[in-house]
Amino acid sequence: MNPLTMRVLLDNWEDRGLLHRVRKEVDPLYELGAVINTKEGKEPFLFEKVKGYHTPMAAGLGGDRELLADSMGIKASELIPKIIDSIVNPIPTTLKQTGPVQENLVTGDFDLADLFPIPTYHADDSGAYYVSGILVVKDLSGQKRYTSIRRMQYLGGNRTNILITSPELMEQYAHYEEMGEPMEVAVMFGVVPAVVLSSQISTHLYHTDKLDVAGALLGQSLDVVQCKTVDLEVLAEAEIVLEGRMLPHEREMEGPFGELAGYYGTRTPQPIVEFSAVTYRNDAIAQTIFPSSYEERLPMALVREATLFSTVRQVVPNIKAVHIPMGGVARYHAVIQIKKKHEGDGKQAALAAFASDKDLKHVVVVNDDVDIFDSDDVEWAIATRVQASDDVFIVPGAKGSPLESSHHLKGVTDKMGIDATYPLGKEELFKRTSIPFAVNLEDYL
Numbered sequence: 400m401n402p403l404t405m406r407v408l409l410d411n412w413e414d415r416g417l418l419h420r421v422r423k424e425v426d427p428l429y430e431l432g433a434v435i436n437t438k439e440g441k442e443p444f445l446f447e448k449v450k451g452y453h454t455p456m457a458a459g460l461g462g463d464r465e466l467l468a469d470s471m472g473i474k475a476s477e478l479i480p481k482i483i484d485s486i487v488n489p490i491p492t493t494l495k496q497t498g499p500v501q502e503n504l505v506t507g508d509f510d511l512a513d514l515f516p517i518p519t520y521h522a523d524d525s526g527a528y529y530v531s532g533i534l535v536v537k538d539l540s541g542q543k544r545y546t547s548i549r550r551m552q553y554l555g556g557n558r559t560n561i562l563i564t565s566p567e568l569m570e571q572y573a574h575y576e577e578m579g580e581p582m583e584v585a586v587m588f589g590v591v592p593a594v595v596l597s598s599q600i601s602t603h604l605y606h607t608d609k610l611d612v613a614g615a616l617l618g619q620s621l622d623v624v625q626c627k628t629v630d631l632e633v634l635a636e637a638e639i640v641l642e643g644r645m646l647p648h649e650r651e652m653e654g655p656f657g658e659l660a661g662y663y664g665t666r667t668p669q670p671i672v673e674f675s676a677v678t679y680r681n682d683a684i685a686q687t688i689f690p691s692s693y694e695e696r697l698p699m700a701l702v703r704e705a706t707l708f709s710t711v712r713q714v715v716p717n718i719k720a721v722h723i724p725m726g727g728v729a730r731y732h733a734v735i736q737i738k739k740k741h742e743g744d745g746k747q748a749a750l751a752a753f754a755s756d757k758d759l760k761h762v763v764v765v766n767d768d769v770d771i772f773d774s775d776d777v778e779w780a781i782a783t784r785v786q787a788s789d790d791v792f793i794v795p796g797a798k799g800s801p802l803e804s805s806h807h808l809k810g811v812t813d814k815m816g817i818d819a820t821y822p823l824g825k826e827e828l829f830k831r832t833s834i835p836f837a838v839n840l841e842d843y844l
């Protein structure tokens with residue numbers, strides 16, 4: 400059975416020698432992040448002593464394909480089919496009267512910083528931030544539940560900012576503002592990677608309940624409990640939950656903050672969340688994700704790969720696999736592998752990719768003898784199979800990602816497709832060298 404709780408997963412990985420347990424005290428001001436960053440968010444850490452707190456903090460749980468898949472009991476190669484299947488066949492959550500996350504309750508006059516660590520990460524960040532909390536909201540009808548991750552800057556007391564870049568959620572908040580009412584939110588910490596992964600599924604595209612999708616990723620229904628002070632449900636097995644309200648017509652300045660692409664986001668006025676309650680398990684373990692690390696990028700990339708694969712397959716059925724590499728900030732680059740059957744398949748696949756995801760800037764399409772997870776192999780295909788005048792196309796001035804600096808400068812984004820497949824009928828010219836059999840070096844030493 401797959402671990403449904405973060406603490407069981409940490410134990411499991413520790414037993415298998417996969418967890419870094421840090422016994423030395425670390426300061427949440429820069430030091431904790433610096434330690435996580437030694438492994439770029441690809442390896443799990445458990446910090447036993449965070450300066451000023453009694454609560455340990457976990458990080459780096461979902462930044463490696465193998466480990467993320469392992470947390471769901473599958474292999475890395477099964478991730479994309481699993482995500483697609485889980486979106487199509489979600490497993491509904493089970494409502495319980497009570498759960499471990501409500502073993503302790505804090506209400507009244509509290510200061511968030513007194514309860515659990517709130518780290519500061521990059522040199523020029525404007526302050527301490529919650530980066531990894533899974534935000535739970537309901538849609539306007541109150542019937543549908545959505546999760547996502549939105550960073551929250553600690554403002555003192557029981558207040559934070561919240562940065563929401565999704566137009567749908569901001570429209571929903573605007574609706575509440577028009578009525579002069581707050582929007583209820585809950586924020587969960589201490590969850591397994593499947594919950595982070597499912598939170599990255601586009602609401603706009605699928606309108607699915609992402610906690611139900613997380614259940615399908617894990618192969619069983621997840622228990623939820625009703626919050627104490629807001630009308631929302633949260634995971635019964637989360638470590639910590641903050642309950643609160645986004646206030647109408649209030650803004651405070653947010654940023655700069657070291658963001659996904661490795662640059663500082665600008666300082667802008669953002670909405671305020673006022674928290675009314677904190678619930679947590681006995682011996683709670685806090686959780687964070689180092690911003691811009693693999694742990695932030697990988698869940699986004701995987702969900703985009705699943706969408707891209709499905710969309711491109713509609714026009715190029717002979718697509719084999721897609722890869723959204725981390726170096727392309729998990730959204731600006733894609734490599735598509737096809738079994739070429741018709742001339743034009745390569746360019747068509749790139750066009751379909753651009754149509755499916757406005758953030759994509761550069762798409763490379765390769766034959767199925769190229770390892771799309773090996774950047775050297777992809778570069779080799781570009782080096783030996785591309786003639787730019789025939790195989791590269793550029794669409795200037797299209798829509799792009801507002802999170803990207805060069806788009807910011809220009810206001811629009813150019814799209815470049817590279818068809819690195821070789822012409823049909825030229826297999827002999829492009830046949831890769833090979834050795835007839837593999838050997839085990841140990842046998843020769």
Ligand SMILES: Cc1cc2nc3c(=O)[nH]c(=O)nc-3n(C[C@H](O)[C@H](O)[C@H](O)COP(=O)(O)O)c2cc1C
Nearest residue numbers: 547548549550562563564565598599601602603695
């Ligand atoms: C670690 C992490 C931090 C994120 N921080 C933010 C953020 O601060 N603001 C934001 O709008 N999106 C952020 N995202 C992306 C959103 O969570 C993601 O786009 C969203 O969940 C997609 O769902 P939606 O279609 O409901 O917006 C973050 C993602 C991750 C993995």
